[in-house]
Amino acid sequence: MELHIVIEGRKDLAGQLYRQLGDAIRSGRLAHGQQLPPSRLLAEQLGVSRKTVSDAYSRLTLDNLVVGKAGAGSFVQAPARRSAQPAHAAPLAAAATVARWDTLPAPLRHPQQEGGSRFEFVGGRPAASLFPQEDWRRCILHGMRQETQRRGRYTDAEGVPALRDAIARHVAFTRGVACTAAQVVVTNGAQQALDLLGRILLEPGSVAAVEDPGYPAARMLFAGQGAHVAGVPVDRDGIVPELIPASARLIYVTPAHQFPLGVPMSVARKRALLARARAIGAIVIEDDYDSAFRYEGRPTDSLKGMDKHGLVAYVGTFSKVLTPELRLGFMVAPDALLNAVHNAKHYCDWHTATLAQHALARFISDGALLKHIRRCHAVYAQRRERLQAGFAAWLAPWFELLPATAGFHLAAQCKDSMDMDQLLRLARRADVGLYTLGKFYCDHPPREGLLLGYGAIDTLDIDAALLRVRDILGEMR
Structure with missing residues (x-):
């Protein structure tokens, strides 16, 4: 990477170089202690003589902005920076939109402030001490071998085929979700799955129904996308369907283990919710974030498993069963949304990092996840x-x-x-x-x-x- 210097014409070359380097050091663009290119190398890059560069370095050294170290080179010696004067910012046409995002509460944004x-x-x-270090290391090595076969290429927006197939088999086995690998989209955590669904379903002013109390990161995300977020009460059977606004385009729920109250949604309430969604034409987002750990009672069907009309988008994550740092989630999208979700994912970030995808595919297929x-x-x-x-x-x-x-x-x-x-x-x-x-x-x-x-x-x-x-x-x- 070449040092960004712009030389104009053929006059006062050393002065141009001296002024630009000095401004870069004073402004902080060149950090204290950063090594400058050797004079011969910089001269070649700029198409000037080595003496021109040496003269500029000498003037900077006299100004105490550069210090030379014998046998090592020239290094930035930045002065103590004064507090920057506030700039007179130009008014933004998008000021109202920026303000909407700027003023959103973020109760879960700084997790390092909790847990001390x-x-x-x-x-x-999740319990960090239980992370399967050796099994995961073995799967990462497998992922690295897979990467060597496709290095330098982008992959499908919806994810690595091996992982999508493994996820489809896993949710069918553990949650009764009947789906194919083609319906699975790998995301950067469950939060990106919610973002993609919001992008394709919501417009400014449209209604998103969420549980109240509920997961604040979903609520704030939909609000940031311009939706009117309607909180719907939760009782001991789950969300109350008859209170969901008729204008709702999406309904966000956590039926297996309601967040934060923890109550499971009853089977009768699930049927009522699906009927309400069908009546108003809304998509139900089923966030199944931690149902892998069940302690009592018989397993009940997921909403996706009960859905007969293609209205449920099933969202899952591996943050709760493995580790949040992995940032791997997924959704099983209804057929009516699948192509739109693929496009949104493609335009958002092209695809999720593939090394971890290959590793997780092996981790699931080998039985290590269960x-x-x-x-x-x-x-x-x-x-x-x-x-x-x-x-x-x-x-x-x-x-x-x-x-x-x-x-x-x-x-x-x-x-x-x-x-x-x-x-x-x-x-x-x-x-x-x-x-x-x-x-x-x-x-x-x-x-x-x-x-x-x-x-x-x-x-x-x-x-x-x-x-x-x-x-x-x-x-x-």
């Missing part, structure tokens, strides 16, 4: 039991756990009014990370309570953490 306590109940974070899920399930089941026992014994005067049959978080609602901000603040002082349900509500008054993730806390730490919470609640009362 010794005892952590942060939601959505083996890993069984291992995590055994650990999460123990942690879930400890949470249930602790709330039944120590925290029963204050909280009621909501029923949940899957996932790796539970929700607890307050029995009486409580200062949740104070509880969270005092718990943090006691090195316990607690998180409120209130931030997941949008259009309806929030019910006070806690979201209790048990992926990031060790089983043996749960009792100690809950006893600290009990002591704090006793002091507050």
Whole structure:
């Protein structure tokens, strides 16, 4: 990569070079400590004499903007930068659109600010210690071998065929989703699947119905795309279909393990939701984010498995069963949307990185994914039991756990009014990370309570953490 210098004409060449390098150093474009090209190399690149470059470097050295190191070369010695004066920005024709994105709340945007306590109940974070390091390394090596056969080429927007086939077989086996590999689209996490569906279904002013309380990143995404987002209440059977606006173009739900309340959607409610979607012509987005971990009751059909009219887009992710850093998700799109989704994915980022796709395809096909899920399930089941026992014994005067049959978080609602901000603040002082349900509500008054993730806390730490919470609640009362 050549240093960006523009030489005009044949006059004052050393002066031109001196001024441009000086401006680049003072503005910060050339960082402190960055090595400048050797004078001979830069002279060849610019088509000037070596003496011209040496003269410019000498003047910069006299100005204390460059320092020469014997045997190493010339390096930038940037002065302390003054605070930049605010520029007089020109008004933007798209100012209103920019402002809409600029002012969106982002409660999950900075995850590093959560999860810093010794005892952590942060939601959505799988147990890092359970990651199958050796199995994954073996699959990555397989992916690298596959890459050598197609290096230097782009691939299909919808994903690597081997992974799409593996996903189709996996969701058919585990969730009863009847689909073919042709209906599977590999995405950069479930969030991109939601973005693609919003792009092709929503226009400014159109209506998107979401659960209330619900997943805020989906709600904010649809709002950023210009939709009017309508929060629809959730009871212990799931979203209430008759309250979904008739003008809704899409309906976003988490039926297997409602986020954040955790309740499963009943079969009767699923049928009512599908009937409502058919009546108004809406697409249902089924976000099946963590149903791989089921603890009680018989498995129930997914919405996609019950769909007879091509109205359900099934969205899944590997962030919860493997690791969020992987950024691999997928959707099983209805046939009516498939080509539009392919086009949107192509124009958005062409395709998802292929090395990880090849590795994940082998990981699923070899049975390593199901083996890993069984291992995590055994650990999460123990942690879930400890949470249930602790709330039944120590925290029963204050909280009621909501029923949940899957996932790796539970929700607890307050029995009486409580200062949740104070509880969270005092718990943090006691090195316990607690998180409120209130931030997941949008259009309806929030019910006070806690979201209790048990992926990031060790089983043996749960009792100690809950006893600290009990002591704090006793002091507050």
